[in-house]
Amino acid sequence: MTTNILVKTSRALGATLLVSGLLLTAAAQAQISTPQPSPKSTITQRVGLTDITITYSRPGIKGRTIFGDSTSKALVPFGKRWRTGANATTTIKFSDDVVLEGKKIPAGEYGLYTIPGKTVWTVVLSKNTKQGADVAGFKAADDVARISAKAYKLPNKVETFTMNFADLTPSTGNVDMQWELTGAKFKITTEVDAKVMAQIDEKVVKNAAASANDYAAAAVYYLDNDKDLKQALTWIQKANEKDPKFWNVLTEAKIRMKMKDYKGAVTAAEQSKKLALEAKNTDYVKMNDELIAEAKKAK
Template sequence: MYAISRNTLLAGTALAGAFVLTISSAQAQLSTPAASPKSTVQQRVGLTDVTITYSRPSAKGRAVFGGLVPFDKRWRTGANATTSIKFSDEVTIEGKKVPAGEYGIYTIPKKGEWIVVLNKSTKMGADVDAFKDDEDVARFTVKTTKLPAKVETFTINFTDLTPATANVALEWELTGAKFKITSDVETKVMAQIDEKVVKNASPNANDLAAAAAYYYDNNKDLKQALAWLQKANATDPKFWNVHTEAKIRLKMKDYKGAVTAAEQSKKLALDAKNNDYAVMNDQLMVQAKKEGKL
């Protein structure tokens, strides 16, 4: 028999303890896929950032609306935590003004329509009985549609984008519902133009060109747009800005000026090896010559 020293016993005990601790730590780190995984979707609507965070349950062979999700009862619009929507600026949703901030999206599904509620509370989760109506920031009703194909997992997307609007589409199983977000682009852009172009003694070429393009795109004062763009192109001619000048002149029925600007833009585009703009300028020249009978 060999004698075992006290130090050896202590070392062995420490080693065994470390082994147990390692096993316990490994067990604590075990994770499995969530039944309703968390998802975040983001979209810039006009100049406003919109973020939606939600959990995505799946149908798994169950009848969803009128079954898993009862009609005429408040739903957290997803699973787990309350679905939330966050706006960086004030927006209008289905005609309702909603201040910048983060809100819970709650819905009351009905046959043929849903009541959608934005509420200050984002913490209720499944405890929708604790809902406080006086914390609503918007409430509206939207029609539902029958989807052309089954959506197995609850999905929220941004659809039908325009420069100032987007729809939020909620889809599950064969049911879809949408609500429209509108961002006040006009006020924000005009304020920037006023600050950076109108009241600025030395506006830069980029701001001048951007202001001119906004005026052209939104059917504003074309004479002012042309003046800004001529000033920008005089100091820093870019083929895309000179092309915009050609479009403005064409819209003003200055056909000869449109052709001249398009020729300059085409040359600059070819020098930059941008064939797309060269083609666009050719097309504009054809149109200007035809309309102006040149």
């Protein structure tokens, strides 16, 4: 009897210790989560047809002097390589080949370092995305490209280091870096025309069963980019053959207007206006009225 009691007690004690051990392990693994002093941020922007992603950490001023020469006790002294943020290395990723301030950069992910200066920053793209703040460990062989970014004075103080995309066009955009009263930006140019033309060749030129949407998209691209207007007119007419939409008929009017076929432009705009009225789309009614007036004046 005593032996059985001891065995049961031993088993119970063992189970208790096991549970306690599991609880202690779980408690050790569960860490307290608090806000980061320099929170991580990821921004993605499509420039043209290329996706660009920047991942960086955002330190604050916190009463410190941020940029300055070596005698000013600045946090980021002029002429010194900086990880362009805090914590880990800032990275920039391109889904396609791009051009940075005239220099070709292959698709891929790079460490984005900067060397701030009073009037110009040097932007360094590196193969090394894990260097962090270890300045002594940088290797020139890891550098992919160096470009210049013009520094400028901000009208208002920016407390938290900020990177964003600005001045976007159909194929370009600027990466803008701002902190304290200093900003610096560099231009990214992406390849658009070759990609779009390849799509048009595949989906329209070589496709006997091209859709109305593809014909219309090809016509609009030719119109907006000063390409063969006769070809653009052929495509938009094919788009409008079976089921004309007021926006596509307006495109035809614009193409004819650009070809100086003012009579044809008026006819197409009047048709587009009629369809827009039926659809109760006042914006397109207005656009057609404006084009009709312009075409009649140009005759």
